[in-house]
Amino acid sequence: MARGDVTESRRARANPKADHPYHHGDLRAALVDAAYELVERDGADALSLREVARRVGVSHAAPKHHFSDKAALLAAVGARAFDELAATMEQARRRAGDDPLARLTSAGVAYVSFAASHPALFRSMFGGALAGAADAEVRARSRRAFEVLVDAASHAAGPSATPAELRVLVTAAWSAVHGLSLLWLDGRLGRRARAGGGEAIARLATEVTELLAEAVRRRVESRGPRP
Amino acid sequence: MARGDVTESRRARANPKADHPYHHGDLRAALVDAAYELVERDGADALSLREVARRVGVSHAAPKHHFSDKAALLAAVGARAFDELAATMEQARRRAGDDPLARLTSAGVAYVSFAASHPALFRSMFGGALAGAADAEVRARSRRAFEVLVDAASHAAGPSATPAELRVLVTAAWSAVHGLSLLWLDGRLGRRARAGGGEAIARLATEVTELLAEAVRRRVESRGPRP
DNA sequence: CTCCCAATCTTGACAGTGGCAAGATTAGCA
């Protein structure tokens, strides 16, 4: 479910569970797969290296040769998750057509929808283990997702927006969808929003991003031509 | 540092560390104190019940009689933290005077400033252990903090704002400051913001909340009188 | 084709964790 298959390299292994040859063939990818599933289900805090190893059918110390650390495994999971997020958002942008406002809102909706449909995963992508060390790869992959938002916000602000104005819009939009996602996951948006399910949160995201875009556009227009 | 002292009840204990009488006197409060400090320093994930017990000078199983669970202790810490947040925000509102916009922005700034000066604590107040069970007390205390924001946003929207418009503003403002706090804590706002320290994040919060308030106000005004 | 090195995986151990159970100690009420 998580995502298609991963390059099954080198050796064609008939049965991954029954006959456990001493060398697994593609342990690294298998570990990331299993970890991704577990994190998606129970979150990063609940992840146990030993459990991952067990699922893959390998001894508890085997992961050590591919991931120095539990944090390293989580970083790999995070990188994959951000790829997923970026793909989702890019697809949403593509589907949104040419209208700049529609592009922004649909990117925002894609963001919160991803959070809503992968709650534990989404939480694990920020803060916690991924925050401190901030694996370089994770940062790079996450940037791609954010670029979608930045691009959409830029168009929504209009061509004559100042860099500073643009920066405020981008920061505000990103903060808003991010905060909206987390507050909703925490169930802190009142029961009206919670009851509505995925639809309610999507509508909220639309309203909020529209509000922001509208604000910047008006501000830009009322200022007159760019100095 | 965390906050003054807690009601030292019942018995006056001369030396809390040296002579450990069989009955501590006020173990519950002492545990919360110690846990609060540890969470503030290292976050909820890093908290160890045994470490807390050690700090208080008590056996590792003693906390069981006051907190059924590690989550229960964290809930107590969370409740205290939300009290702190609420107090900070109320103070900010008081200092802001009468201007509705100033009230909103200063509440928002107080929110992100709290996050910035208590990073690990702030993270622990949301998601993770506090998210699932959602201790009733924590919810109640947190509501008080959010009320400040709601109140400020209401005034900023103007007297003729519709309930629906108001709800959008409140949700947007709250989401924005919340997301802003977390993204900044994660170091995801670019190096310009990170380098600025507490000042930069406060400025961002001001700009974002002002943008939102402005948007709603214009929307309300341009709509004409309330239907 | 053979042999050997290095990568890969396993077994075993250690310190630390949260939670449970049974016993020691004491506070405060009858």
Place this chain on the structure above:
DNA sequence: TGCTAATCTTGCCACTGTCAAGATTGGGAG
């Protein structure tokens, strides 16, 4: 003054992440 119930301790279990040393094997050098 005595005794019950609350409080705290000791001891244990299953589990975790990490390390060290040994077993196994793939794949290139000769």
